[in-house]
Amino acid sequence: MQCPESLRVQAYFDAEVDSVTAADIERHVEHCAECRALLHELEQLRAAMHQELTHLRAPPALSARLSRALDQESGPESSRRFRWPRWRLPLQPFWVGTFSGGFATAVAAILAFVIWAPRLANPLVDDLVGAHLRSLMSSHLIDVVSTDKHTVKPWFAGHTDVSPVVADFEAQGYRLIGGRADYLDHQRAAVVVYQHGPHVINVFSWADSQRALPANATHNGYHLIFWKSGDLEYCAVSDTAPDELLGLVRLLQGLSTGDARDSKN
């Protein structure tokens, strides 16, 4: 006999539900041993598949063969509706060291090229506001729903390239409601989501890009506050008042210096 909620639990596990449904399912899972077991199994299976089966790469020989085939295809006079980017990956080096983080970097670089190259003109502010709006519109505000920083922070390890400061400031009016992975500044950014009254605050974080951060800004009515901490860059985005946004930023800045203590409480 299978719990009728099992498909919804699976959808929750696959981050396919909005935050309201997610909260609903979390309540259900608390009381349903079967669904708890299901979640556990889903996690085990995913971990096993990730660990064992995601490392396969296209062989360099195939890559070379494709390059030749594409070269033949693309005569100078050809007019195509779709043009494949005609550059080649340095497949050999990271094929040899397949296991290093080099692959992630390579993927990020490829994505960066495909997605970001066309819009070079100071895109960060636009992108942050865009990401913030998308998160509110598409029911994809939160990937991991939790008010517990010990749930949110480890989740980032598998889903983003950075491990930002995560804390709940419910006492100060900034409630931690979850985390999300987003794609920003050529990498998988981590987004910590807070609720402040009726407002959602997205705190984006990504690895230090070694260039100057944009100045704090207001864009389409959304406020952005940037700061650096350690080797991460952060930006808080929200439609809440700038002072209130700054309140959260101060709390986070206060914490990041003591991040090492984080694990104790």
Next chain:
Amino acid sequence: MPHLDAAYRFARWLARSPDDADDLVQEAILRAFRGFDALRGSDVKAWLLTIIRNCHWTALKQEQRRGLVPLPEERDAQDGHALIATAPDPESASIHRDEQRTLESLISALPDDHREVLILREIEDMDYREIAAVTNVPLGTVMSRLARARAALKKQWLRHNDGVPRAVP
């Protein structure tokens, strides 16, 4: 070339041998390049994997018509662990190989339509909507196939580990 690895991985799970997978990827990428299958939206990866899948099924149908399809048993003997890439370090290499072989053969044993949703979800990290687009079935079907694939795999996996689920870090 963007998404080449994803295309190759998916092709390896669909095709019967590494050579077939190479051919499949080449055919799909040339099709993509020639613009036969228009890219809708901006999801290049889903688009490319859809073409891979279409090419695969077209080729399979042609072979079936010509009576060329080899017996399924031929698949295991030499290609059973061909999906294995490099292991993380020499010491754990053999353990990994065993686990990979087990997991791979269990996944290979799943029905085609269940295997592909599982691969797209867990290996290629696609969401339900993208999987539905690639496999050309409704979202609800994606969910139920995924659930069945996972349940079947879990059952076989537990049986393989003598009923003791292996602790996965």
